[in-house]
Amino acid sequence: MSERGFVYLTGAGPGDPKLITVKGLESIREAEVLIYDRLVSPELLQEVSPHCEMIYVGKASGHHTMKQEDINDLIIRHALRGKVVTRLKGGDPFVYGRGGEEALCLAERGIPFEVVPGISSCIAAPAYAGIPVTHRKLAASFAVITGHECTGKTGACVDWSWAAGAETLVILMGLQQLPAITQKLMNRGKAPDTPIALIQSGSWEEQRVVTGTVSTIVELQEQAQLKSPVTIVVGPVVAMRDQLIRQEVESLLTYTG
Structure with a gap:
C-alpha cells in the first residue's frame, strides 16, 4: 500500500450479487474503507473484512445522503490516510455512476486508483x-x-x-x-x-x-x-x-x- 492509499472504483452489477465480477469481489474483500451506494446487494456487504469501515452514501430520487462533491472529498480523505478504499457502485461505475468524476478527482490529486467494471x-x-x-x-x-x-x-x-x-x-x-x-x-x-x-x-x-x-x-x-x-x-x-x-x-x- 502506498502512502497515498489506493482506490478501487468498483461496479457491483445490477443487483443480483452473483453478477459481480471476481475482481469486484476481491476489491470488496481487500477494502479497509468501503463507500457504497443504495443499489448494492446486502449480500455483497457481508464480504468485507471484520476491520473494514463501511460508509453509506446512497442516493434516491429526491434524497441524497451526501452530495457528489462531498463523496469525492470523502474518498480522497481516506485515501490520503493511506487506506485501501473501495467505492462500490450499482451497475458499472462509468455508466451514469459518476465514476468518471470521482476518477478525475483522484487523478488530479495523484492518488492511485483502478476502475473495476461492473455489469450495467x-x-x-x-x-x-x-x-x-x-x-x-x-x-x-x-x-x-x-x-x-x-x-x-x-x-x-x-x-x-x-x-x-x-x-x-x-x-x-x-x-x-x-x-x-x-x-x-x-x-x-x-x-x-x-x-x-x-x-x-x-x-x-x-x-x-x-x-x-x-x-x-x-x-x-x-x-x-x-x-x-x-x-x-x-x-x-x-x-x-x-x-x-x-x-x-x-x-x-x-x-x-
Whole structure:
C-alpha cells in the first residue's frame, strides 16, 4: 500500500450479487474503507473484512445522503490516510455512476486508483426480463440514455431526434419522466405502436415487468405503479419477451422433471 492509499472504483452489477465480477469481489474483500451506494446487494456487504469501515452514501430520487462533491472529498480523505478504499457502485461505475468524476478527482490529486467494471443494468435488466437488446433480424445496435435532463449545460441533455431513431433504446433513471419521454419520442417520429417495457429492480427478487407500446405505457404504469429503479426498453426486441420467457419456463420445468 502506498502512502497515498489506493482506490478501487468498483461496479457491483445490477443487483443480483452473483453478477459481480471476481475482481469486484476481491476489491470488496481487500477494502479497509468501503463507500457504497443504495443499489448494492446486502449480500455483497457481508464480504468485507471484520476491520473494514463501511460508509453509506446512497442516493434516491429526491434524497441524497451526501452530495457528489462531498463523496469525492470523502474518498480522497481516506485515501490520503493511506487506506485501501473501495467505492462500490450499482451497475458499472462509468455508466451514469459518476465514476468518471470521482476518477478525475483522484487523478488530479495523484492518488492511485483502478476502475473495476461492473455489469450495467442497461443490458442486465433487459436480459433478466427476456429481452435481448440486439437481435440479428430486429436490431443491429442499441443506444443508452439518461432519463434525467442535465443541469449546468446549454439546452437539453438528450438529442431526442437521435434517440427516437435508435433500433433499441434503453433509458435509465427515466420513470418519473415517462410521460414526457414517450411524448418526445413520438414527436420525433417513433411509431406509437412501438413495443416498450418497464423493468423494475432488474435482476433483484422483486423484479417486475410491464410491457405495452409507446402510446399506452403511461396508462399501464399508472395502473402498475412501479417504483424506481426502472429500466425502460423501447424497440421491436421487446416483443420477444413473451416467447423467451415462456420457453425459459418450459425448459426449467423439463430440467427439474
